[in-house]
Amino acid sequence: MSEKGQQEDVLHALYSCPKLEELWSLNPLWNHSSLKQTTSFLDLIGNIFTENRDPTFFPIVWALWKRSNDLRIGKACGTLGQLFSQAKDRLREFAMHNTTMTSAMQRTLAQWTPPDNEHYKINFDGALFQADNCAGIGVVIRNGCGQVMASLSQQIPLPLTVIEVEALVARRALILVQEISFTRVVLEGDSQTLITALKTGSHTLAHFGHIAQDIRYLASSFSDVSYTHVRRQCNTVAHSLARRAILSPFLQVWMEDVPLELVDVLQADFQSLD
CATH class of the missing domain: 3.30.420.10 (Ribonuclease H-like superfamily/Ribonuclease H)
Known part of the structure; x- marks a missing residue:
């Protein structure tokens, strides 16, 4: 995805490349204008965590990375548009198999807890x-x-x-x-x-x-x-x-x-x- 022979970094390969704008625009939380101040991939991940954005972002990133590697070795790949629905399916499948654990974690984490009396x-x-x-x-x-x-x-x-x-x-x-x-x-x-x-x-x-x-x-x-x-x-x-x-x-x-x-x-x- 690099342009004019420029060295490609991770942020460009997985997010900021203009060819990926259509994919990331499928969710307004991820579009390029929403995260325009992101200057590195590490900063992008920090932004996603900080704002508690849609967790589907992470399986999409993984799928993009895999797709890029598959293309390099000439392996058949799906379209970018298919990655979004595939990522949601993977996340839904994971949730189905981890319903009990997820519910317990949410009950634990979804409420403020006080410190001990010395703190x-x-x-x-x-x-x-x-x-x-x-x-x-x-x-x-x-x-x-x-x-x-x-x-x-x-x-x-x-x-x-x-x-x-x-x-x-x-x-x-x-x-x-x-x-x-x-x-x-x-x-x-x-x-x-x-x-x-x-x-x-x-x-x-x-x-x-x-x-x-x-x-x-x-x-x-x-x-x-x-x-x-x-x-x-x-x-x-x-x-x-x-x-x-x-x-x-x-x-x-x-x-x-x-x-x-x-x-x-x-x-x-x-x-x-x-």
Whole structure:
């Protein structure tokens, strides 16, 4: 799929090549305009994970890779249009054979859980407002009883990538905790790429590597810090705070509370504890 003899990278081969635009446009979550800020395949995967986009994306990527290899050896291949339906069929077949396990996992992961009584849990999330060239960050800190210690909503300039937004929020979350003087914390977000990088100390993701280093430096000042990944359903308060940032260009912090319009979202987490 390379053009004019240019060396082809993974992002071009599996996603950004103009010949694949018809395939990726079959789902608006994946089309080239929706993910136009993606600059590497690793960033693309991080974007997909961060936004919890349609999981059919991954079997399609695998099928594209296999199709490319088959074409190189002259093996007969189906059309690009067939890959989409084939990927959905594979995902449906997998789900049928794993219904029990999937249901159990969803029950476990689809609700917010409090930390133990010796720690405070910090949930964080980001939101993109590309039309306004800005992003929103949201942070909420709660104790072992689920009570809010502080919450934050802030509008920031639009970073280059989604993963940078998540990293900036995590850094701001730890700064907020420092200001409140909590020392034993759990940092929890729905970006698996970022949480994995923080757990492993990876420096391979150049787009946010310097921010991850800042986060680890801040974390070194606490007596105990751990990182956990959850699905978006378990991170709704932080997500709502991030979305709220579009309403004001100023930093807003609420001590032992959340904005009035988010009380129902907070109460939903309390109900999940019953």
